[in-house]
Amino acid sequence: MSESAVSAVGYDELAALKFVALEGGRSGPVKISCSGLAGHLEASSQTASRRLQQLESAGHLDRDVVADGQWVSLTESGEAALHREYAHYRRIFEGTDPSTVELEGTVTSGMGEGRHYISLSGYMQQFRERLGYEPFAGTLNVDLDEESVRARSAVSSLSGVPIDGWEDDERTFGPATCYAATVEYDGAVAEETHIIVPERTHHDETQLEIIAPVKLREELGLDDGTVVTVRVEAVE
Amino acid sequence: MSESAVSAVGYDELAALKFVALEGGRSGPVKISCSGLAGHLEASSQTASRRLQQLESAGHLDRDVVADGQWVSLTESGEAALHREYAHYRRIFEGTDPSTVELEGTVTSGMGEGRHYISLSGYMQQFRERLGYEPFAGTLNVDLDEESVRARSAVSSLSGVPIDGWEDDERTFGPATCYAATVEYDGAVAEETHIIVPERTHHDETQLEIIAPVKLREELGLDDGTVVTVRVEAVE
DNA sequence: ATTACTAAGAAACGAGTAG
DNA sequence: TCTACTCGTTTCTTAGTAA
Known part of the structure; x- marks a missing residue:
């Protein structure tokens, strides 16, 4: 299959x-x-x-x-x-459910593909329905530090929001999972954000793609090279 | 077989x-x-x-x-x-090896069978060689409280000292495992003790049999009904 | 609805062997 | 030694059925 x-x-x-x-x-x-x-x-x-x-x-x-x-x-x-x-x-x-994974990394410029994908109506509609907001048209990319790259595997133990794949005439778009997260820099915290993890592809394991209803770079005053703390949380 | x-x-x-x-x-x-x-x-x-x-x-x-x-x-x-x-x-x-399991229970009179078994030369020799002492001819029996009965399962994750079974003309004697332990009562601690766990039998899961080079009841001033703390430790 | 048989079929195993 | 192939055999699984 x-x-x-x-x-x-x-x-x-x-x-x-x-x-x-x-x-x-x-x-x-x-x-x-x-x-x-x-x-x-x-x-x-x-x-x-x-x-x-x-x-x-x-x-x-x-x-x-x-x-x-x-x-x-x-x-x-x-x-x-x-x-x-x-x-x-x-x-x-x-009796404890793991509820938070704390990751650190530096803000970096993505290839801009994130922006393209999340804008697709097939995904966008699900974001609205399942996350409760319409993401800003762009992803915040974070390069994880070495320790966080390893800690990242713990994320898959958390409960996330499934995003279904679909296909149109030309190609298929794979499923993904969104995990609720907060992004913190210099005392300022963005609460309503999600990291989005494509299911299938060998996506870059050292990078995090973050979506939010606002432009996080402006909201938190981030630039390339800024070190941020991302706390990924279980939903419910 | x-x-x-x-x-x-x-x-x-x-x-x-x-x-x-x-x-x-x-x-x-x-x-x-x-x-x-x-x-x-x-x-x-x-x-x-x-x-x-x-x-x-x-x-x-x-x-x-x-x-x-x-x-x-x-x-x-x-x-x-x-x-x-x-x-x-x-x-x-x-990266942590579980190293201690803490159990509580009340001292009780065993059936006296423990005394009989550990006195058998086939076991006694192994105690001398592998535990480094010759146990007092009797076991201290401890009735575990409810919480400890459940915590007890953690003992099998610890490293213990294997005691081999053997057979003579009449019957066979099963293998067992000794786990290093300390017994504490009212501030006094007996350091050199082992709990002994028969391998095969459906031995009473709510009881602990403890051996030591000394008579623990005298050493610690124990009587039936005394509540003691037993800390089972990994060897090495 | 359950659980658990039986029997045909599929999948996994391990001995032998090659590289 | 090692890994990993083939292949005969065993084991496990599942559909169908009964209780």
């Missing part, structure tokens, strides 16, 4: 991914051997090998197969998948 | 167990329908039904099938299984 590799993996694959993370694959490539993985998974090394391949094609990890093993590291998407599990367990044992 | 139902379940089953826990099955029976579970698992309701059966026969949950659904609740063992996963995720995302 779809041509691209899907990011749906089963729980067995997730267990393998968890193993990689426990070995340190979150911060950089770690050397993994299939037989070692197999031991932890209580399966054959063939199965372990397959698990890593599946995770790779699901986009959850990057692999570099060398002569005597393979170097493996988690991708953003892999980290997000694990974080969703983590959020579940936190809810079970602590 | 073994006659009894084993508590080894796959990750698909664990996902179903997690769902039950999220629905509230940790504190008491919740009503689950297979089709509802199937939706979350992205599988058929038949598969969902099977998952619950497997979890039951693994001892991870109790079920009460009624006309229009089933009431399901987690067992100690099921909760422990989930907690082990939780511990993994905590290590991944917080």
Whole structure:
């Protein structure tokens, strides 16, 4: 039905991914051997090998197969998948729903494509209905700092507002998710904003696209290079 | 190889167990329908039904099938299984190994069987070698309060000292795990103690059996009914 | 509406093997 | 050693059905 590799993996694959993370694959490539993985998974090394391949094609990890093993590291998407599990367990044992993710980054000029996309009536209508406002025709782009790039995976554990995809005669426009957020700079806070995260594409993981009913650059007095704090919040 | 139902379940089953826990099955029976579970698992309701059966026969949950659904609740063992996963995720995302579980309960007279078992040379030798002391010939039994009974499942996420089973001509003696602990009462603390948890048996989940090189009742001035605090710690 | 069988079909597994 | 292929076999899944 779809041509691209899907990011749906089963729980067995997730267990393998968890193993990689426990070995340190979150911060950089770690050397993994299939037989070692197999031991932890209580399966054959063939199965372990397959698990890593599946995770790779699901986009959850990057692999570099060398002569005597393979170097493996988690991708953003892999980290997000694990974080969703983590959020579940936190809810079970602590009763707390993760409610805020705090990110920092510098304001930057986007390519201007954000402006184009959000202006499309197919999206705009949903913004009005589901976010309760009509966004200013442009997105605020924020380049996340290194720490925030990693913390970003926690966003997918939050509840967001789904934006549906659609297609016209010429092309299809993918679905996305909006997460309520606040943007703060120098004591001034914009409360009614959302970050918008395209669902499918390998969009730039280091950037945040923010929409709001007002022009945030003016509202908060932002320029390229300004460091802002973005707090992403769960809805409801 | 073994006659009894084993508590080894796959990750698909664990996902179903997690769902039950999220629905509230940790504190008491919740009503689950297979089709509802199937939706979350992205599988058929038949598969969902099977998952619950497997979890039951693994001892991870109790079920009460009624006309229009089933009431399901987690067992100690099921909760422990989930907690082990939780511990993994905590290590991944917080970098912290859970190191202490604090339990409270009242001192009680055991049946005296603990005294008998730990005196057996097959166990006693391992205590000497692996715990570094020869336990006083008797166990201190502690009846956990309600909250601690539930917190107890966290113990299995800690690292413990394995005690092997063995058999002689007449019968077999099962393996167990010792967890380092401290026992505190009225400001006095016994540092060198271990709780001992038999592996297989459905031992009383509400009781703790504690061994130590000294007679704890004398050392700390304990009597039946005394409320003590037991801190179970990870080894190393 | 449930849960849970059975049986056909699909998917996953692991031994063997190659690179 | 390592990874990853093929392929026979086992296991798991699901549709249909019963209770």
